[in-house]
Amino acid sequence: MKNVVAPVKNVVAAQDAFDNLCNRSLGVPGIGLIHGETGYGKTTAVTYLFNQVNGIYVRALSADTPSSLLGRVMGELGAQPMARTARMVDYILEHMSMYERPLFIDEADYLMDDVKLLETVRDLYDCTEVPVVLIGMDQIARRISTRRQFFNRISEWVEFKPADLEDVQIAADAMLDDGIGIDVDLLDELRRQAKGEMRTIAIGLDKIERLAKANELDCVTLAHWGSQPFKNNR
Known part of the structure; x- marks a missing residue:
């Protein structure tokens, strides 16, 4: 990123x-x-x-x-x-x-x-x-x-307030490497799981980008992501 x-x-x-x-x-x-x-x-x-x-x-x-x-x-x-x-x-x-x-x-x-x-x-x-x-x-x-x-x-x-969907989209557009996109449904799921925390959103975006690069995806969807967590909990 x-x-x-x-x-x-x-x-x-x-x-x-x-x-x-x-x-x-x-x-x-x-x-x-x-x-x-x-x-x-x-x-x-x-x-x-x-x-x-x-x-x-x-x-x-x-x-x-x-x-x-x-x-x-x-x-x-x-x-x-x-x-x-x-x-x-x-x-x-x-x-x-x-x-x-x-x-x-x-x-x-x-x-x-x-x-x-x-x-x-x-x-x-x-x-x-x-x-x-x-x-x-x-x-x-x-x-x-x-x-x-x-x-x-x-x-x-x-x-400072929780990030909304527009914020998550702005973060994705600014932070992801060129040529990688994320479907809006996946962005909204990231927002929901992160509870608006930008720190967790950044971690999630990084993981999504890694998935995109590993699978040569131009746009990652909710189906691509599945049910895996955006942040690993101990």
């Missing part, structure tokens, strides 16, 4: 939201939130985004402190963590501002239980006004609403 990010609805929505953050009007806050259940393609979409803009990408961890999170940001900037948190903040602020590098924080749910972590991220935004994008699970939107100072700085909200 082709190594591309398919322009499904979730990806397009994330791109539009990020463009809005970068081109926002004076006075509009520049923090965005991308949230949804696992498997819907959040990390893939965000990886695509930050690669396009030379962004800074880190994952929050359950044991994070402001110092450990800032240390990983330093690493993404090509620098060694420093002993003093304040010095790391100054270094990061300088580089975010000078090079206008947006900050993307995945697994941002882990920030919600630590006020100091949230305040550290808020400081990075307030002092630079460079876009900050948080990526979290489906409950993060509710949890973050209780942190009013942070909540009020979010201007773009994107909820």
Whole structure:
């Protein structure tokens, strides 16, 4: 399969939201939130985004402190963590501002239980006004609403939803090698079994493509596929 990010609805929505953050009007806050259940393609979409803009990408961890999170940001900037948190903040602020590098924080749910972590991220935004994008699970939107100072700085909200049949078709058209097609009934069965999860859909498309190549098929149908699973379960 082709190594591309398919322009499904979730990806397009994330791109539009990020463009809005970068081109926002004076006075509009520049923090965005991308949230949804696992498997819907959040990390893939965000990886695509930050690669396009030379962004800074880190994952929050359950044991994070402001110092450990800032240390990983330093690493993404090509620098060694420093002993003093304040010095790391100054270094990061300088580089975010000078090079206008947006900050993307995945697994941002882990920030919600630590006020100091949230305040550290808020400081990075307030002092630079460079876009900050948080990526979290489906409950993060509710949890973050209780942190009013942070909540009020979010201007773009994107909820990743299950892929529909049109998304599966878009993914197939973008990802499959040229000359290989999939009948709509098989695409819909893939959508149904995957429950809209893009991760599972990608696995299924890869398996279908392998079947097509092994049997020299131009178009794979539901009859060709049979009852085999799209994803092997242990």
